[in-house]
Amino acid sequence: MPNYLSPGVYMEEVDRGTKPIESVGTAVAAFIGYTEKAEDIRNGEKVSVIGKPTLVTNWSQYVQKFGGFTKGAYTPDSVYGYFANGGSICYIISIKTLGAADPESATAAKVVVNAEDAKAGKLLELAAKSAGPAGNTVEVEIKGAPKAEGEADAKKPAPTTFSLAIKVGGVVREQYTDLTTGKGDNNVVTVLQTKSEILTATLLGKADLVPTSGTFALAGGAVKEKAISLTDYRGDVTQRTGLGGLEALDDVTMLLAPDLMTAYQAGEIDMKGVQAVQQAMIDYCELVRYCFAILDAPPNLMPQEIKEWRMQVNYDTTRAALYYPWIEIADTTSAGGRTRLVPPSGHMAGVYARVDNTRGVHKAPGNEIVRTALGLQVQVTKGEQDLLNPIGVNCIRSFPGRGIRIWGARTLSSDASWRYINVRRMFNMVEESIERGTQWVVFEPNDPALWGRIRRDITAYLTMVWRTGALFGNSPAEAFYVKCDAETNPVEQRDLGMLVTEIGICPVKPAEFVIFRVSQWAGPSA
Numbered sequence: 001m002p003n004y005l006s007p008g009v010y011m012e013e014v015d016r017g018t019k020p021i022e023s024v025g026t027a028v029a030a031f032i033g034y035t036e037k038a039e040d041i042r043n044g045e046k047v048s049v050i051g052k053p054t055l056v057t058n059w060s061q062y063v064q065k066f067g068g069f070t071k072g073a074y075t076p077d078s079v080y081g082y083f084a085n086g087g088s089i090c091y092i093i094s095i096k097t098l099g100a101a102d103p104e105s106a107t108a109a110k111v112v113v114n115a116e117d118a119k120a121g122k123l124l125e126l127a128a129k130s131a132g133p134a135g136n137t138v139e140v141e142i143k144g145a146p147k148a149e150g151e152a153d154a155k156k157p158a159p160t161t162f163s164l165a166i167k168v169g170g171v172v173r174e175q176y177t178d179l180t181t182g183k184g185d186n187n188v189v190t191v192l193q194t195k196s197e198i199l200t201a202t203l204l205g206k207a208d209l210v211p212t213s214g215t216f217a218l219a220g221g222a223v224k225e226k227a228i229s230l231t232d233y234r235g236d237v238t239q240r241t242g243l244g245g246l247e248a249l250d251d252v253t254m255l256l257a258p259d260l261m262t263a264y265q266a267g268e269i270d271m272k273g274v275q276a277v278q279q280a281m282i283d284y285c286e287l288v289r290y291c292f293a294i295l296d297a298p299p300n301l302m303p304q305e306i307k308e309w310r311m312q313v314n315y316d317t318t319r320a321a322l323y324y325p326w327i328e329i330a331d332t333t334s335a336g337g338r339t340r341l342v343p344p345s346g347h348m349a350g351v352y353a354r355v356d357n358t359r360g361v362h363k364a365p366g367n368e369i370v371r372t373a374l375g376l377q378v379q380v381t382k383g384e385q386d387l388l389n390p391i392g393v394n395c396i397r398s399f400p401g402r403g404i405r406i407w408g409a410r411t412l413s414s415d416a417s418w419r420y421i422n423v424r425r426m427f428n429m430v431e432e433s434i435e436r437g438t439q440w441v442v443f444e445p446n447d448p449a450l451w452g453r454i455r456r457d458i459t460a461y462l463t464m465v466w467r468t469g470a471l472f473g474n475s476p477a478e479a480f481y482v483k484c485d486a487e488t489n490p491v492e493q494r495d496l497g498m499l500v501t502e503i504g505i506c507p508v509k510p511a512e513f514v515i516f517r518v519s520q521w522a523g524p525s526a
Contacts, residue, residue, distance in 0.1 A: 019453075021437030021461035024290075026361045026429050027353035029082060029090040030252045031346065032233060032242070033075030033259030036067025038094035051232070051241035053091040053249060059083050062092065069332040072098050072266075074258040077329060078346025085347050085371045086354025091252060093242060095232045096259075098223065109135025109221030115209040116144065123181065123205040123212075124188065128221055129198060135221030138198060141165040144213050162210050164188065166198050174198060182208040228263050233277050243284045246291075253428070254352060255281055256294045256345040264298065274298060275313045278320075285319040290432045292425055293317075294352075295412075296343035297324035297393070299377070303384035310391050318411050318418035323348050323394050327404070328375035341377050344370075344396060351406060352425075361429050362470035364422040364510035366409035370396060373404045409510055423507045426470055430505065434458060446494050451484040454501055458482045462505065472506045480505040 004010060030053065038050045049065070056062045062079050069076045075092070082090060108131045115123040128135030143163045160182065166174040174196055179188040181203055192201045235242015246252050260277050263269045269277075278295050285291040295315075297306050306324050315322070323344045331340040347370050355365045373396075380388070380395045385407065388395055394408030409421050418424055438457070444450050459482050465471060466479045473479030484501040493500065 018460065019437065019440055019457050021433055021457055023429055023461075023465070024432045024436060025089075025251060026253050026425060027087065027089070027356045028251050029087060029254040029256065029346075029349040029353070030093065030246055030249075031075055031079055031082075031090060032093045032095060032255075032257040033078070034073035034096040034098055034262060035075055035092065035094040036070040036073070036098055038066055038097050040065050049094070050097065051093065051095055051235060051239075051245070053093050053240070053245045055089070056092050057089055066092055066094060070098050071333045072262065074262055074342050075346075077332075077340075077342045078256070078258040081329070081342075081347035081372055082350040082353070085350025086357060087350040088353060088357075089251075090349075091246070091249065093235075093245065095242065096226050096228055106131035106223045107221060108132075109138060109218035111140065111216045111218045112204065113140075113142065113211045113216055115205055116212050117209060120205055120209055123203070123209055125202040125204055126192075126216070126218065127200050127202070128218055129196070129200055131221065132223055133221050135218050137169050138218040139167040139170070139215055140199070140218070141167065141215045142211050142213050144210050160208055160210060161186070162213075166196065168198065180208070181205075181210070228268060230273070230276050230280060233257065233260075234280055243280065246284070247288065250290075252291055253425075254294060254349050255285060255291050256296075256349055257281060258296065258343045258345055261296055261299060261343050271298065271309075278313070278315070282315060282317045282320050286317065289319075290428045291319070292421075292428065293320035294345045294348050295320055295322045296345045297322060297326075299326055299341065299343075301325075302378060303380055303388060306393060307387050307391065310388075310393055315392075315412045316414050318413040318415065318424050320412050321348075321394055321410065321421050322392060322412060323396060323406075323408075324388065325376055325378040325380065325396065327370060327373045327396060328377065329372055330374065339374055347371070347373065348406065360468050360470060362422055362426045362468070362508055364409035364420055366394075366406050366510065366512075368406050370404045370406060376404065409512070420509055420512075423509060426507055427505075430462075430465065433461065434503070437461065441499065446489065446497075446499050448486070450499070451489065451501075454484045454499075455482050458501070458503065462503075465505075470508060472508045478506070 038048060039046050040049045040054055054065060056065065059080055108128045110125060110127040112122055113124045113126065114121060126140055128138055161178045161180050163177040164179055165172050176191055178186050179191060180186050181188060189201045189203055192199050233242055235244035237244035237247055240248060257277060260274060264274050281293045285293045298309060301309060326341045327344050327347060328339050328341055331338040351368045351370065352365050355363050355368060376396060376398055380397050385395045389408055392410045392412040394406065394410055396404060397407045398404045410419055411421055411424055413419060441454060462480045463476045466473065466476050471479035481504045482501065488500045488502055
């Protein structure tokens with residue numbers, strides 16, 4: 001309370017207005033997988049972002065930071081499908097790169113050249129200065145120095161110099177003449193070390209000998225495959241890597257790992273490993289509460305097999321959904337108009353984002369067209385879906401004249417109250433919006449005036465949500481209630497510093513089974 005010590009007019013600002021609650025975003029995905037590269041420009045310098053969440057808002061940004069489509073990775077196709085289906089914001093966590101190699105993760109291409117004198121054996125080893133598969137395109141053409149015209153071989157000693165041309169992809173890039181394997185400025189080891197940008201040389205045999213003439217192709221340059229484990233997916237909170245790196249980002253609402261199936265197909269992990277990573281994703285979503293995992297079914301499984309697999313993994317969560325089968329898209333990594341099969345999770349996340357933006361998070365992401373999809377790995381029949389739908393396997397099906405559509409909208413929960421994806425995600429939005437919008441309440445006096453302000457602000461927010469069609473009821477009173485009074489806040493509870501508000505909302509649920517009852521009617525009587 002201010003002190004008034006002298007006569008005058010005093011102005012005071014009293015905070016008695018409303019504190020509007022805004023709905024949080026619901027369409028931000030996080031991809032964990034393999035990319036061609038992983039680098040970003042920060043403070044004017046190129047830095048590695050391997051394992052670290054990196055924001056991307058369109059496909060061009062993705063290509064700039066993580067490269068384009070590449071064989072051995074599903075993440076690029078999934079990100080492209082995400083943007084094509086309506087996604088706009090996502091984070092990329094690259095736990096493995098498949099493109100240009102760094103010295104710690106690659107081998108250099110090499111070739112050994114023998115001496116011209118066959119009895120001398122190995123003479124030189126030529127190796128690419130840059131490690132990785134690019135060195136496999138390098139060829140070396142060696143020629144001995146020509147003899148003087150008109151001189152007999154018997155009267156003239158064999159030449160001790162030679163020339164060397166370095167070709168990359170069949171094109172000559174560097175040429176050196178009068179090279180030797182002996183001492184001096186023209187020593188091949190010294191010349192290549194100081195002047196060449198492509199090769200180095202190591203002397204394996206006796207000095208002053210001449211290498212065999214001919215063309216020699218380098219080989220063996222490759223990226224050392226990094227063995228990916230559950231630890232790479234979990235990451236480290238302190239290092240801000242993997243799932244741990246997402247904990248500091250409160251805007252991520254969808255989580256997916258397309259290249260989990262790459263590791264499975266390559267034999268790096270078995271089916272239990274797949275289950276371990278998917279369970280880690282589910283556990284993360286349960287921990288942070290406002291994130292939803294989109295899981296891929298394993299490849300090459302028929303409907304009966306996917307049913308058996310679903311019962312074996314035995315997931316039971318309201319914060320994840322499973323999609324089957326894989327979808328067929330254009331293969332941009334090869335020529336000839338070929339197609340390839342990819343996990344559906346990236347495309348599903350894009351559909352989630354599209355529905356959120358056009359209809360609202362309360363609309364189930366079902367009966368929606370899957371853009372860029374050309375076909376399906378398995379054509380699921382109605383009878384087969386009758387087996388899969390009750391156990392939470394959302395099928396993607398092709399309908400004549402209606403395209404390829406998502407024909408399921410269920411979570412992996414056994415609780416009927418949380419059966420539908422839109423119900424879970426709508427509650428995520430409402431809960432997080434109220435949590436963020438009522439932070440001002442902390443440490444305020446816990447009295448009836450504060451209770452009234454809380455009721456007013458939350459009621460205003462839920463009324464807005466009801467008007468969007470997310471809540472069931474002809475009026476706000478039928479759609480929700482907010483209770484914050486002396487009954488929910490007795491004195492013994494207030495003495496503990498607690499303020500309790502009860503909120504009940506009635507969500508709309510999808511019309512999953514549409515039934516028309518048709519019977520014969522005799523018509524009106526005369």
